[in-house]
Amino acid sequence: MRSRRSTGTITSKGSLDPRHLDAPVATLKGVGKTTERRLSGLGIETVRGLLMHLPFRHEPPTRLCGAGDLRVGEEVTLRVRVMSCAVRETLRRRVKVLEALVSDDTGSILATWYNQAYLEAAFRERPEVLLKGVLIRQRGASTFLVKRHEILSETGESRHILGLIPVYPSTADLSVRTIRTLLHEAAPRAHHLVDPLPAVLRARRRYPAKAEAVLCCHFPTGLREAKQARERLAFEELLLLQMAVLEQKRAKEGKRKARALGAPKDLTLHYLEGLPYTPTAAQRRVIAEIEADLARSVPMRRLLHGDVGSGKTMVAAYCLLRAVEQGAQGALMAPTEVLADQHYIGLQEQMGRQGIRLGLLKGSQPAGERRAVRRALESGEVSVVVGTHALIQEGVRFRDLRVAVVDEQHRFGVRQRDAILGTETAQGLWPHTLHMSATPIPRTLSLTLYGDLDVSVLDEMPPGRRPVxxxxxxxxxxxxxxxxxxxxxxxxxxxxxxxxxxxxxxxxxxxxxxxxxxxxxxxxxxxxxxxxxxxxxxxxxxxxxxxxxxxxxxxxxxxxxxxxxxxxxxxxxxxxxxxxxxxxxxxxxxxxxxxxxxxxxxxxxxxxxxxxxxxxxxxxxxxxxSDGFALAEADLAGRGEGQIFGERQ
Missing domain, CATH: 3.40.50.300 (P-loop containing nucleotide triphosphate hydrolases)
Incomplete structure (x- = not known):
């Protein structure tokens, strides 16, 4: 990678105290109470946190075009001056349109913004602006539909449109533009970042120092440079996480034991034979993977991913029956009462006729009903229980919980999901746990990538289903x-x-x-x-x-x-x-x-x-x-994996 040229905007001539990296982000120019609170919503509390808030992509520049040279449908950038502007309302209520006449040496064009009437005040001074957008035809007239704008300072410098533009994870009330501006303020402190990679390893892989890589991500001179910098930081993150997760997994496996389940008996075999359809090849493959887990004396921790209608519920019922036929108990936790009711009715139809007693536990039940279900769980009278968060509240005890299923697991917090995992029996054993989701959340995906969760995928949909x-x-x-x-x-x-x-x-x-x-x-x-x-x-x-x-x-x-x-x-x-x-x-x-x-x-x-x-x-x-894992990967790239060893996700 080429050495970066130092510029006044991103380097410091003086020596700063390294502690400035861990100073509150409010010490930066332009960060007031409101911005500090909004940054906190992204997990950014310190200057170090801001510097490590890396862009998830870099947007290549669009062609700089004259106002008189526009072609319909082509996305371009205009450098123009605002000559006049006005706000009008469309026939449909509450939709305000800002229209501005903009001009350069090649001609003039009407530029349009939707729902951004507040810009009218800023445009009254007739500033020079950069407009990124596309020329369209509306009601027989041409207008430039603005996707992004930047009001230029007296120096004419652009931070948000010209050149290779970094795009950051953001929120509705904290724009990417604000994040970029603050990074220009924080950049001089990047040189105090400590590099955990040994120099010999960096030399072998031709990686730059950490500070240089961070600055290359935020202020790239080219796409290749930005890609190399991101690769170096990703390598560091993966190396450190892999070491930590493997250490955590070894510690858990050494401490936690589960009762291995024997071979399937008549109960589950009859269940499969009695289904009104033939299980898909994906369902049969997943059941085989689960059987291999249940045969071990280490608690299963498996994520089952499949889109709506792919057959996750059938696999969940099979797992619960495997516990019941061993004389033990199974539990299914759902995020809402609507979904818990739906599961309870479905399982009651399948299991009730086989004499299996089911229980339902949710917050809206009368206190007497909840007490009765809790007593039945503790005595073992109830073999399978379906519930919401009420399953993990104080006072819920199982006689012998052998299998736990967490449905739509992305809807639960880390503590809630770990609570049912932490249901240790009187014998010191832990349940086998199956997590189900149509879209794994980033923290779950990262743990999967780094080895803490095993994953099964239902990648086969029933015949006749069309993509939306x-x-x-x-x-x-x-x-x-x-x-x-x-x-x-x-x-x-x-x-x-x-x-x-x-x-x-x-x-x-x-x-x-x-x-x-x-x-x-x-x-x-x-x-x-x-x-x-x-x-x-x-x-x-x-x-x-x-x-x-x-x-x-x-x-x-x-x-x-x-x-x-x-x-x-x-x-x-x-x-x-x-x-x-x-x-x-x-x-x-x-x-x-x-x-x-x-x-x-x-x-x-x-x-x-x-x-x-x-x-x-x-x-x-x-x-x-339409693929859930692809969407989760995008979420992971945009938001990060959460605190893998903590409770924020």
Whole structure:
């Protein structure tokens, strides 16, 4: 790698106290209380933490073009001056459009921003700006649709558009632009970073020192340089993590023991023979992998990954029956009461007729019912229990818990998942544990990559299932999208409309369920039957809304993400996600899984506002990716794996 040239913006002429690396990030110029709190939300507390907040990709520059030389559809960058600007409202309520006449030596063009009326004040001074976007035709006229802008200082220096631009993990209230600006302030302190790699190892692999690699990631002179720097830092991270995880795994295996289960008996064999379908080759392979784990005296720690409808529930039932036929107990923990009820009903149908007693334990049960189930678990009268977080509360004791299944494990916190793993029996034994998820969270994925979890994949879907068509819908195309939704509803299909908030928020300019329900009922979906569902409704109202939708008595369910798991309506073929940038990849993947549950063509539409380029990249990736592991890898790259030896994920 070439040595970097020192510049005034990223190096320091004086010697700084090394302790400055661990100084609070608030010691940097431009970090007030609000920004400090927002940085903390990304896990950035110190200057060192900011420097190690690395970009997940570098965006190549677009062609610098003159305002008079634009071609329709080509993404370019303009360097222009704002001549005038004004805000207008579209016919659809609450959508404000900022229009600015911009000009350079080659000509003028009208530039357009959606939902960014606040820029009007900044543009009144007629500043010189960089605009990244694309020329489009609207109602017979040309306009430059702006994706990103930068107001240039008197020096004309660009930090956010020209050149190779790093793109960072960010949040809705902390932009990538702010992160880049703060990194320019923090850069002089990078030279105090201690390098854990020996010089002989760096020389052998031709790696730069750590400080140089960090600065190359943040301020690259070329794509090759940035890639080499990231590779060097990734090598260091993988080496240290691999050593630590292997040490942790050896310590656990040395301390924890489980009772090995014998060969399958008639109970599980009859279960497989009695299924109304033939298990897929993937299901048979996964069961064989699990059997190898259950035959050992070391507790199983296996992640079962499979998309919606791939057959995870059948594998879970098999594992629970393996415990029961040994005279022991099994437990299945679900993140919501809706999903726990669904599992309980399904397992009751399969196991009840074989004389197996099941129990249900959840927070909304009367206290007397919960006490009765806890007593039955402690005495062994209940062989299989299904529950929510109530399973890991104080006072729940098992006579002999042999197998534990954690469904939708990405919905639980680290402590909650480890609580059921920590259910040691009176004999000092630990349960075999199966984690199930359609999208592993980054911490889980990193542990899998580094050897602490074994993984099984159900990579075969039942015949007849079609992938859901996913579309990222720009502001100017929303009218056509709602027209497509109306056509599906007219065919007798159903739709979900999901919002990130229940109520409107002054600080978060995004869709709320209540306002969206009102707007759609009187506007785009007038004449159709809409129901509203969110977590603050009384249980009876939630049950009524969900039952009406499941029975086909409602055409559209306007909801928050409470429908993320546990909802199965095969007739639903449309998912509209408002404010999509406020959802993580895991949530988006689960929401999309609510449709496409039959053989009909299904659609998922993502509506996102604002200029957050990291969020835009995430949504574009999601729209072209249906594989859960690929999405989790993207989450891992964008957010990190969490504190592998702690409780933050």
């Amino acid at each position: 068509r996913t579309r990222l819908v720009p502001q100017e195309s929303q009218a056509r999208m709602w027209e497509a939704v109306r056509k599906e509803l007219a065919r007798g299909r159903q739709a979900y409309v999901v919002c990130p908030l229940i109520e409107e928020s002054e600080s978060l300019q995004t869709a709320s369920a209540r306002r969206t329900f009102e707007d759609l009922s009187a506007g785009e979906l007038a004449g159709f039957r809409l129901r509203l569902l969110h977590g603050q409704l009384p249980p009876a109202e939630k049950g009524s809304a969900m039952a009406a939708y499941a029975a086909g008595e409602a055409d559209v369910l306007v909801s928050t993400s409470v429908i993320e798991v546990g909802v199965d309506v095969p007739n639903a073929t449309v998912m509209v996600i408002m404010g999509a940038r406020r959802f993580g990849l895991s949530q988006l993947h689960q929401l999309r899984g609510r449709v496409g549950r039959a053989s009909e063509e299904s659609y998922c539409y993502l509506l996102a506002e604002g200029e957050d380029e990291a969020a835009q990249e995430r949504l574009e990736l999601f729209s072209r990716t």
